Amino acid sequence: MTTTIDLTPYAPPVPARVLTARSADGTALHVEVHGPDSAPGNAPGAAPAVVLAHGWTCSTAFWAAQIRALSADHRVIAYDQRGHGRTPASAACSADLLADDLEAVLTATLAPGEQAVIAGHSMGGMTIMAASARPAFRDHAAAVLLCSTGSSRLVAESTVVPIRAGRLRSWLTGHILGSRAPLGPVTPVARRILKYATMGAGSAPHMVEACARIVHACPRRVRHAWSNVLHLLDLDHAVRELRVPAAVIVGSADRMTPPVHSRRIAEALPQCVGLTELPGLGHMTPVEAPELVTGTIRDLVTTHIAMKEGA
Helix, strand or coil, rough: CCCCCHHHHHHCCCEEEEEEEEECCCCEEEEEEECCCCCCCCCCCCCCEEEEEEECCCCHHHHHHHHHHCCHHHHHHHHCCCCCCCCCCCCCCCHHHHHHHHHHHHHCCCCCCCCCCEECCCCHHHHHHCCCCCCHHHHHEEEEEEECCCCCCHHHHHHCCCCCCHHHHHHHHHHHEEEECCCCCHHHHHHHHHHHHHHCCCHHHHHHHHHHHHHHHHCCCHHHHHHHHHCCCCCHHHCCCCCCCEEEEEECCCCCCHHHHHHHHHHHHHCEEEEECCCCCCCCHHHHCCHHHHHHHHHHHHHHHHHHHHC
16 A cells, blocks of 8 residues: 655745855855745845755755745745755865855845844755854854754764774765765665664654655765765864854754764854754754744744844
């Protein structure tokens, strides 16, 4: 008997506006603006802005639950990282380019002086950290949310390979995450592998299916190219430059970026406003705990944009 999985909650919402933001090297970034007011502005009563940066091998579709919930009363801006979704790949990949791209999106979608809450998942969180000292970021960031991310030692501390930490585990992890092999179609075996590596054991089938479809859509060359960047990533210094209120969320069963990363980030942040560890959840927290992630973003908006504007 075939079970039908309802993916309606994860279908990409239709944006109010689509635009292209040009990064410093000319890369054309696909940007979507959702919500009641698709244009930037600081007028009284205007919808507050939220900017969403997705992770490695994902796309704007990863944020579907947050976009649907927040766009009723927020202007929600989501973009595809270079090489992902509808943004073309570039010859080079680096954390500095991720920061360039975020700056370009902020400049293209927000009015001068307009502030937003910026949320990043996994590589999206690393993007926020990489941009922490950039002028456009500091001009526009009211607060940030870092979901399931890390700033360094990503391969050494990953627990995807279930053996004791050391050179062998790091070598195996690097080869698995950096594989050039195509992922192929989304099959029952593929879903089991993805669930083991990136999600909690109790994740519902519709969550696993949604994540598998998104991840399997990422071109293998892009997946491999960015895996090399993540392998060598060191943004510990950038965490200390993140001088805005920052909330941190991680799943206790995250094998990709285990809680040790979030704890270290929370300790180093100049203005950490909370570290939330979710029992039994994995790496895909915006999909596994959509209401909590959305609620955290709302709280950051209320505290650091709405209250400030009302003062």
